[in-house]
Amino acid sequence: MTNLVCPKCGKDAQGNFCQECGAKVVNRFCNQCGAQVRSAAKYCNQCGSHISVSEHKAAASAALGGKNLPWWITGAAMFAVIVIVGSQMVQRGGPSIPETTQSVGNPQPGSPPDLSTMTPVEAADRLFNRVMTAVSAGDSTEAQQFMPMAIGAYERARPLNSDGLFHLSMLQRTAMQPEAALATAEEILELNSDHLLGLSAAANAAIELGRSDMAATYYERVLEVYESQIELDVPEYIDHSPITDQLRAEANAFLGSR
DSSP states (O other): OOOEEOTTTOOEEOSSBOTTTOOBOBOOBOTTTOOBOOTTOSBOTTTOOBOOHHHHHHHHHHHHHOOSOOGGGSOHHHHHHHHHHHHHHHHHTSSOOOOOSHHHHSOOTTSOOOOTTSOHHHHHHHHHHHHHHHHHTTOHHHHHHHHHHHHHHHHHTOSOOHHHHHHHHHHHHHTTOHHHHHHHHHHHHHHOTTOHHHHHHHHHHHHHTTOHHHHHHHHHHHHHHHHHHHTTOOHHHHHTHHHHHHHHHHHHHHHHTO
16 A cells, blocks of 8 residues: 655655644655655656655645646636536546556546556546546646646657647646647647647637637638538547537637627
8 A cells, every 4th residue: 555755844654644744644646647656766666757755745736735727717618618528528438448457447536547557648548537527526626636647648648649639739728828739739730731629729729829810710711611521420529529519609609709
């Protein structure tokens, strides 16, 4: 069983508070892959990353202090889109990933998913699912904790297909990184200039950056290719149907408001 570690002094601890300094005790996680590690470990037994007390302090501060990723106050419209996707992922059970162990298929609340048995893309998708599950449940603390892990996992899993890039762009927007989200969306459009999710992600990132003319260009393209793209039955269009089903109406509403 994994021991607990004090996030302030780094001493092994038991219970809810450190017997050495009185700080609140949390589980220790690798800040690279999210795996739980022993309190005395110098390297993660899942990904091999070096783990120091200072890194753990920073991770714990970000998770518990809430000073990073204040995305939950970015506006009702953006939150609604994320909740739609999050609810969809919960209902569908997340991305299709082999259920190799009980801990992978049914992660316990507050514990990281077991990434050791997954491919890099599967691990990234599982972390995406974990973040969206937290968002749909209104759990901002857990979403903050797993958000940087999910973004980092997708970056390490490159090259990504269009669906993986869309997930990454969504996470970047949620983390208030619209420039990065736009760049990732444009990667989708480099693979397929008519990809509906790529156009949607690019338009929304452009709006958040205040680039309405750019957003209008993307939405105009949505209206031009919508029917032909929907007829293709692209898997990610079906998986993200709450977005694709409303995309044409969203484009018309934006263009009509200009």
